[in-house]
Amino acid sequence: MERIEAPEYEFTDQFDIMDRIAAKNSLRPVPPKAKVDTYGCQQNEADSERLRGMLSRMGYVFTQDEFEADVVVVNTCAVREHAEMRILGNVGALSHAKKARRDMIIAICGCMVQQKHMVEKIKKSYPYVDLVFGTHELQNFPELLERLLKPKRRRVFSVSDAQGRISEGIPVHRDRGVKAWLSVMYGCNNFCSYCIVPYVRGRERSRLPENIFAEAREIIASGYRDITLLGQNVNSYGKDLNSGVDFAYLIEEINKIEGEFVIRFMTSHPKDATRRLFETMASCEKAARHIHLPFQAGNNRVLKAMNRGYTKEEYLDLVSMAREIMPDIVLTSDVIVGFPGETDEEFEDTLDVLERARFDSLFTFIYSKRKGTPAADLPDPFTRQEKQVRFDRLLELQNRISAEKHAQYVGKTVRVLIDGEGESGEYNLSSRTSGGRLVHLMGDKALIGSFVDVEITDSTTWALFGNIL
Ligand code: SAH
Ligand code: SF4
Ligand code: F3S
Numbered sequence: 001m002e003r004i005e006a007p008e009y010e011f012t013d014q015f016d017i018m019d020r021i022a023a024k025n026s027l028r029p030v031p032p033k034a035k036v037d038t039y040g041c042q043q044n045e046a047d048s049e050r051l052r053g054m055l056s057r058m059g060y061v062f063t064q065d066e067f068e069a070d071v072v073v074v075n076t077c078a079v080r081e082h083a084e085m086r087i088l089g090n091v092g093a094l095s096h097a098k099k100a101r102r103d104m105i106i107a108i109c110g111c112m113v114q115q116k117h118m119v120e121k122i123k124k125s126y127p128y129v130d131l132v133f134g135t136h137e138l139q140n141f142p143e144l145l146e147r148l149l150k151p152k153r154r155r156v157f158s159v160s161d162a163q164g165r166i167s168e169g170i171p172v173h174r175d176r177g178v179k180a181w182l183s184v185m186y187g188c189n190n191f192c193s194y195c196i197v198p199y200v201r202g203r204e205r206s207r208l209p210e211n212i213f214a215e216a217r218e219i220i221a222s223g224y225r226d227i228t229l230l231g232q233n234v235n236s237y238g239k240d241l242n243s244g245v246d247f248a249y250l251i252e253e254i255n256k257i258e259g260e261f262v263i264r265f266m267t268s269h270p271k272d273a274t275r276r277l278f279e280t281m282a283s284c285e286k287a288a289r290h291i292h293l294p295f296q297a298g299n300n301r302v303l304k305a306m307n308r309g310y311t312k313e314e315y316l317d318l319v320s321m322a323r324e325i326m327p328d329i330v331l332t333s334d335v336i337v338g339f340p341g342e343t344d345e346e347f348e349d350t351l352d353v354l355e356r357a358r359f360d361s362l363f364t365f366i367y368s369k370r371k372g373t374p375a376a377d378l379p380d381p382f383t384r385q386e387k388q389v390r391f392d393r394l395l396e397l398q399n400r401i402s403a404e405k406h407a408q409y410v411g412k413t414v415r416v417l418i419d420g421e422g423e424s425g426e427y428n429l430s431s432r433t434s435g436g437r438l439v440h441l442m443g444d445k446a447l448i449g450s451f452v453d454v455e456i457t458d459s460t461t462w463a464l465f466g467n468i469l
Helices: 012-024 042-057 081-100 115-126 135-148 197-201 209-221 246-256 276-284 302-305 312-325 344-357 384-407
Strands: 008-010 033-038 071-076 106-109 132-135 155-160 166-168 177-185 226-228 262-266 289-291 331-339 361-366 413-424 427-433 438-441 451-459 462-469
Touching: 012 071, 012 135, 033 462, 042 071, 042 106, 042 135, 042 177, 042 226, 071 081, 081 106, 081 115, 106 135, 115 226, 132 135, 132 413, 135 155, 155 197, 209 246, 226 246, 246 262, 246 276, 302 344, 312 331, 312 344, 312 413, 331 344, 331 384, 344 384, 361 384, 384 451, 413 462, 427 462, 438 451
Parallel strands: 008 166, 033 071, 071 106, 106 132, 132 155, 177 226, 226 262, 289 331, 331 361, 438 462
Antiparallel strands: 413 427, 413 451, 427 438, 451 462
């Protein structure tokens, strides 16, 4: 194996700062409180676990109530306008807490503030926001926070496009539970024409395999039973390391860690999915029988305009290959309705993909214009209502397919991981199959975190119901 140039550095200087802040906080009669709000995808959830890890190390305890928080961090998403509007609304509402407690610190970080126009907006219209830092500044959070803890404090804006290297060694504070996130890479190189992610997250950077394995072992040793490997396109993991490692290798190695647990991953881009990936999944008993394979649109002209790098036929071939190798695979996907210029006729191809691929479930989005992306400059002649009509048809078709697929489980015995308390009437436990299907159960709460065999007794569009055997 050739030498790997490590795209990373250790996080040591920030530890001194964290220790200084912790020392000050320890002198207070009660520990200060922090609240971290997270929007967007699992990558952001994983980043927030690092923010909490740093806060915890600095002596903060956590609260859900902004009126008692000394520090509020809002970790934002920019993927659709709706997400941004919600975030700005909630940041607006924080002004009440700030009025009640003038020394509180409000910080906004993440994808949304990686856009210049958003930083300007916050500077002008949200004067009570003290700190804004971008996705490439996460590891500098202690240093930025320390500047605000000084007596004469001024607003701090730290956003840049310089993506630097991956910081290893940032403390992580995971919620106690059954499931854990593990980022294997950051950024995206694909530039799908509608998508803001490459602009706000930078280029693909893979973590070194040994760091990933060390974290995986730690996660399993801490009692987590469901581990999700994260990246915007995990199928291109390792390409930037030039050492011959690929994503399938990560699955193979993590599969060797002792214990009963499930390995999940997301997201995998169809253009880079390979037979090797599917065969590895099939041969690794801990790999979940689930693949999330976003197709976005069914029409080849639209797929090209989206810059997705595959055709409808290639996508369907990939689905057939996955099912041939793993007949029991659960398949889920993402789709966008109303990409600029997508006609009613072209939309029919999207419905056709649903009929042919028969996804177990689907995440459906109406196209949202993102400033700075190529698609934002395309003519967009169809109205919101016209797109809504298509969206409703899509949902109706998918709901029928999901219900049919779920009905096929009734009478069967499946192995599930009980992952929490249930929210469905007398069914007091919730669990997931290897394929990620939700199964409501009745039983002792002490079973949370255990794998059990269940008989499926009933199903709906959204979930299954079962009895523990
Ligand atoms: N990297 C992942 C997707 C991350 S974003 C992948 O390529 O599969 C999650 C989903 O949001 C995308 O799959 C897409 O369906 C949707 N999405 C992204 N940008 C969007 C936009 N501008 N409007 C509507 N939906 C969008
Ligand atoms: Fe966005 Fe495409 Fe990258 Fe996914 S692969 S994050 S949709 S640019
Ligand atoms: Fe949103 Fe950023 Fe994830 S834009 S979807 S939080 S990578």
